[in-house]
Structures are given as C-alpha cells and as structure tokens.
Amino acid sequence: MSESQHDRDYALEDSPVPREAVMFTQLWCVPISEDKLVNDVQRIYSELAKVEKRCIELDQQLPKSEAELxxxxxxxxxxxxxxLEFFLMSQRTNLKSLAEKYRMPARMWRFGIHSLLVILQYKRPQPLDYIWTFIYFAYLSITFLLENVSAFREIWMECLGDLARFGMEFEESDMRDHEVWAGIAGDWYRQAADRCPEAGRIQHDLAVVAWPDFLQQLFFYMKALVTVYPYDSAREGITLLFTRFEKEALHQDAIITAFIATHRAIFMRAPSHEFITLGNRFLAILRGEICELRLKDQQAVYIVSCNIASVLEYGDSEAMISLDYFKRDGETGTKKAHNMALKSMSGQKQNSSEAGNLIKSQITYQGYSLAFHTLSVLLHRMNDPNTFPSVHISMSFIWCLALHPSAMQQLERYIPWIEITSYLNSLIHSDTIVSKIEQAAFPLPGDGSIQQLPEDFLIRGQSWSQLYYPDGFFEDALPEYDRVIIENPLAATLRRYRCLWLGVRIAKVSKMLFLFSFTS
Structure with a gap:
C-alpha cells in the first residue's frame, strides 16, 4: 500500500462482519448545553492529539514482541x-468545520489505520488474529461513520475500499477469500467513483482491484491519467501491468493480448518498427474477431477509451492535445466553446499541411494512428451492436475536439471522414425524426424513459468529455449498484440519435467536407 494513500480523501455500506461484533459507547444520556458540547469537543480533540502522538512514537519503534504488538x-x-467520539460530537455543535480544518479524516486514516496495517504487513504475525481483529474493528468503525457523519461520505467509502484491499493482500494464500475482498473493495470504489467521477485516484483504485482482467485494468489506469483531476501515480501501475502482462498474456483473448501489447509499445516508447508490427497485428485480429468483443462487458468501449488516452499522450502535461483544452468555463462552457469554434472556422484557418507538421512526437503520431485506424475498423461493422457504444464514444471525442479548432487542425487529416459518413448514413431510417438531429440541444428521449447510456458512465469524469454532456446530465442517474445489467431496448435508438446529432454538430464546425444525406 503506497505512502500516497496517507493524505487521501476517502468510502462503504455492507460490512463483512456482524455489527454486534463492535459496541460503541453511548455518548449522551441527557441533553446538555451548547457551551458544554463545545468544551467537550475541545477536550476530546486535545486528548486525541496526545494519543495520536503516542501511536506515531510506537509505530516508529516497531513491535519486537507479542506484548508490544x-x-x-x-x-x-x-x-x-x-x-468516532470527536466526529459525532462535533456534528452537534457550531464546530462542524473543525474536522475539515484539521483534516481529521486523513489523519484518522494515516495515523489511526494505515500506519498500523503497514506494520502488520511487514511483521506478518502468526496466526493472523491481530490483523483481522484490527481490520474488522476499523471496518465497522468507518461503516458507523458512513451512517452517521455524512459530510465525509465519499471519504468513508474510499477508506473502506482501501481496508478491503488490505484484506486482499492478507488473503493471498486463499484465492477465494482474496476475490471476496476484491469484490468488496471494487463495490466501494465504484460507489465513490459515482459520487466523485473526476477523481483520478479512485479510478486508479478501481484498476488495482480489476486484476486479472488486464483490459479493464488498463482502462481504469488510463482513465486515471485523463480525468479532470489526474492521478499521475497511475503511470507506475501501467508499467507494472505491462510487466505482469508479459508473464500472463497467454490467459487473455487474442484481441486483448494484441491490443495491450500495442499500447505497451506506445507507452514504453518502443522503436517505431515494433509499434507498426504490433499495431498491424492488432488491427488484423480485430477485423477477424471483433464479434468476440462482449457488449455487456463494454470491451470495445474500453479499447476506444484507451486509444483516446493515447491521443492525449496519456495525460502528459506537455502533450500536443492538452487536457486543458477540454476544461469547462462555467455553466455555459459547451455553448461558449461551440460559438468560438464556429467563429474560428469562419475566419482565418490554418493550412492542414502546417497542422500536420506540428506532429513531431513519436508517441503523438502513434496514438493518432492507433485510435483512428481502430475507429475505421469499427465503422465497417455497420450492423454490429457490439460496436455501437464504441462508435458513439469516438464520435463524442471528435465533437469535443471540433470545439477546439487548434486541436482539430492537428487531427482532422487522420480522422476517417468517409467511413464516418457512410456509417452515419446507415443509421438514418425511414422513421428518423430529422428535427431531433438538427436541433442545437443535446438529444434526450422525449418520454424520459432513459437518459444515460452505459458507456456514458465509463467516460464520465474524463477531461475531454466535460464539454459533451449538458449541465445536470447525471443528476438523476441511478447509483451503480442499482443499474440493470441488461441494456434497455430503447438504448439502441437513443445511441443512434446521439451519433447522428454528433455528426451534424461536427459538420457545422469542421472545415472538412463531411456531409451525409437524410435518406433511408
């Protein structure tokens, strides 16, 4: 468990042990005055600081005997x-801000929980009674805070996920229990990500517990690098994944094996000839076995999202297509960007050959090449429902690029416009309502039956997607654990309208000849 977890913001709900296993002292029996509550909080904080200091001292000494442990x-x-006492009592006074002011959640995790678990990892006392006693006690304590101190709900969720990850590590010898703890950790991280999708750190946590699904791991690691608040430590996780992948790749599907090998070549800056060989192999396998990608597991969306991350040079601060391009400017961010794009495209335009000359970085060119050659393969599968979500995500990315002409001018010559046009024309049916496609407003279902598509939740929080969704788009979304696994039959129709709407939007701001006719 890395040191960076010490100062993190943290989440859980269902405990793996009975609630009766830990009893919490009742703090108040009769009503007391506000002044006395304030004094009690101040007293508790003073005593807490002393105990915290004592814990730090004992941690530094390291226990040498069972009695010391x-x-x-x-x-x-x-x-x-x-x-626990401090958080509960401070909720009832005018000192609620004290917990945030003194960073009490982070201190509780760092000095109260994490430091001891690191020592227990190192000492590995046998039997493991000390370890499990403390993990269960900490787990139930934070679950109690989750239920009673809602101001830090996301923090408690993530903290509980981290506790479950420690449970994973201590159960390395029993894979069944290891998987149980991994499932618990993943549930809490997903809940935390639902509430804070822009935090790259939580996406990194989801990547850790996604093993042995290498594709899903790569998706979450790369998402962690291109979120609104990137988590740069995910680069270390990606490097570790590639190292582990080389040893265990035989257990993966051919498409996934070839795909991860290609990204490894880009990320690790392998020689160009190695990238070309691996990239061509991936595309060849994809053409022949694309039907093997599982729609319910969103595998094609994972692939496209990772490719987008490579276009953005995996969140590099000096990337040619910077994450800063996609920052919203207040509530009118999308509208403002749209108007600026129209103004720019109607004025002086940069020569496309000049834009092409800007592409000097090997990783930049390889990212563009992989992303848009993959999209070209997907676009040739016009009637394959497995590819619809990934094409939708690709179109939304191109639209967000189009809102920034300086970014689009660098990429437009690589985008497969002809294939996009043919694909969009195939989506136009006799019952297509043209007005919905041509309207400026984001296309939403008229009956309000569904608003979000499954892939929306996967790209939510990524920096580039901030200009795609209207304000409040996810406010009424069901939490992750309440979403149905089987896709709503109306989703295909909504996705079709989204793609057509995006096509019209892109055509209006792009200088490329990108036309399609409204004919069935």
Missing part, C-alpha cells in the same frame, strides 16, 4: 474510538 494494537483502537 498488543500494546500497539490497543493504542490504535483507542485512537479510532476517540475519532
């Missing part, structure tokens, strides 16, 4: 109990 465990449990 028991004393250390008792000290940390005492510190956790004092944190």
């Amino acid at each position: 028991a004393r250390l465990l008792h000290c940390h449990q005492n510190l956790l109990e004092m944190h």
Whole structure:
C-alpha cells in the first residue's frame, strides 16, 4: 500500500462482519448545553492529539514482541474510538468545520489505520488474529461513520475500499477469500467513483482491484491519467501491468493480448518498427474477431477509451492535445466553446499541411494512428451492436475536439471522414425524426424513459468529455449498484440519435467536407 494513500480523501455500506461484533459507547444520556458540547469537543480533540502522538512514537519503534504488538494494537483502537467520539460530537455543535480544518479524516486514516496495517504487513504475525481483529474493528468503525457523519461520505467509502484491499493482500494464500475482498473493495470504489467521477485516484483504485482482467485494468489506469483531476501515480501501475502482462498474456483473448501489447509499445516508447508490427497485428485480429468483443462487458468501449488516452499522450502535461483544452468555463462552457469554434472556422484557418507538421512526437503520431485506424475498423461493422457504444464514444471525442479548432487542425487529416459518413448514413431510417438531429440541444428521449447510456458512465469524469454532456446530465442517474445489467431496448435508438446529432454538430464546425444525406 503506497505512502500516497496517507493524505487521501476517502468510502462503504455492507460490512463483512456482524455489527454486534463492535459496541460503541453511548455518548449522551441527557441533553446538555451548547457551551458544554463545545468544551467537550475541545477536550476530546486535545486528548486525541496526545494519543495520536503516542501511536506515531510506537509505530516508529516497531513491535519486537507479542506484548508490544498488543500494546500497539490497543493504542490504535483507542485512537479510532476517540475519532468516532470527536466526529459525532462535533456534528452537534457550531464546530462542524473543525474536522475539515484539521483534516481529521486523513489523519484518522494515516495515523489511526494505515500506519498500523503497514506494520502488520511487514511483521506478518502468526496466526493472523491481530490483523483481522484490527481490520474488522476499523471496518465497522468507518461503516458507523458512513451512517452517521455524512459530510465525509465519499471519504468513508474510499477508506473502506482501501481496508478491503488490505484484506486482499492478507488473503493471498486463499484465492477465494482474496476475490471476496476484491469484490468488496471494487463495490466501494465504484460507489465513490459515482459520487466523485473526476477523481483520478479512485479510478486508479478501481484498476488495482480489476486484476486479472488486464483490459479493464488498463482502462481504469488510463482513465486515471485523463480525468479532470489526474492521478499521475497511475503511470507506475501501467508499467507494472505491462510487466505482469508479459508473464500472463497467454490467459487473455487474442484481441486483448494484441491490443495491450500495442499500447505497451506506445507507452514504453518502443522503436517505431515494433509499434507498426504490433499495431498491424492488432488491427488484423480485430477485423477477424471483433464479434468476440462482449457488449455487456463494454470491451470495445474500453479499447476506444484507451486509444483516446493515447491521443492525449496519456495525460502528459506537455502533450500536443492538452487536457486543458477540454476544461469547462462555467455553466455555459459547451455553448461558449461551440460559438468560438464556429467563429474560428469562419475566419482565418490554418493550412492542414502546417497542422500536420506540428506532429513531431513519436508517441503523438502513434496514438493518432492507433485510435483512428481502430475507429475505421469499427465503422465497417455497420450492423454490429457490439460496436455501437464504441462508435458513439469516438464520435463524442471528435465533437469535443471540433470545439477546439487548434486541436482539430492537428487531427482532422487522420480522422476517417468517409467511413464516418457512410456509417452515419446507415443509421438514418425511414422513421428518423430529422428535427431531433438538427436541433442545437443535446438529444434526450422525449418520454424520459432513459437518459444515460452505459458507456456514458465509463467516460464520465474524463477531461475531454466535460464539454459533451449538458449541465445536470447525471443528476438523476441511478447509483451503480442499482443499474440493470441488461441494456434497455430503447438504448439502441437513443445511441443512434446521439451519433447522428454528433455528426451534424461536427459538420457545422469542421472545415472538412463531411456531409451525409437524410435518406433511408
């Protein structure tokens, strides 16, 4: 468990152990005055700081005997109990801001929980009673805070996910229990990501617990690098994934194996001839076995999203297509960007050959090449429902690029415009309502039956997608654990309208000849 977790913001709901296993002291029996509550909070904080200091001292000494380990465990449990008391009492006074001011959630995790678990990892006492006693106690304590101190709900969720990850590590010898803990951690991280999709750190956590699904791991690691708040430590995770992948790739599908090998060549800056060989192999396999990609697992969307990350040079701050291009400017961000794009395209335009000359970086060119050659393959599968979500995501990315002419001018010569035109024309049916496609407003279903598509949740929070969705688009979305696995039959129609709407939007701001007719 890395040191970077010390100062993180943290989440859970269902405990793996009975609630009766830990009893919490009742703090108040009779009503007391506000002044006395304030004094009590101040007193508790003062005592808590002393216990915290004592825990830090004992941690630095490292326990050398079972008696010292028991004393250390008792000290940390005492510190956790004092944190519980502090959080509960401060909720009832005018000192609610005290917990945030003194960063109490982060301190509770760092000095109350994480430091001891790191020691237990190192010492590995046998039997593991000390470890499980503390993990269950900490788990139930934070679950209690989740239910009673809602101001830090996302923090408690992520913290509980981290506790489950420790459970994974301590259960390495029993893969069944290891998978149970991984499932618990993933559930909490997904809930935390639902509430804070822009945090790259949580996407990184989801990547860790996604093993042994290499494609899903790569998706979450790369998403962590291109979110609104990127988590740069995900680069280390990607490097580790590639190292692990080389040893275990035989257990993966051919498409996924070839795809990850191609991204490895880009990310690790392999020689150009190696990228070309691997990229061509991936595209050849994709053409022949694309029907093997599973719609319900969103595998094609993972592939497209990773390719978009490569176009953005995996979130590099000096990338030619910077993440800053996609920042919203207040509530009218999309409208403002749209108007600026129209104005720019009607004025002086940069020569496309000059734009092409800007592409000097090897990683930049390889990212463009992989992304748009993959899109070209997908576009040739006009009637394959497995490819519809990934084409939708690709179109939305091109639209967000079109809102920034300086970015589009660097990429437009690589985009497969002819294939896009043919694909969009294939989506126009006799019952297509043209007015919905040509309207300026984002296309929403008239009956309000469904608003979000499954792929919307996968790209939500990524920096580039901020200009795609209207304000409040995800406000009424069901939480992750309530979403149905089977896709709504109306989703295909909504996706078709989205793609056609995006085509019209792109055509209006792009200088490329990009036309399609409204004929069935």
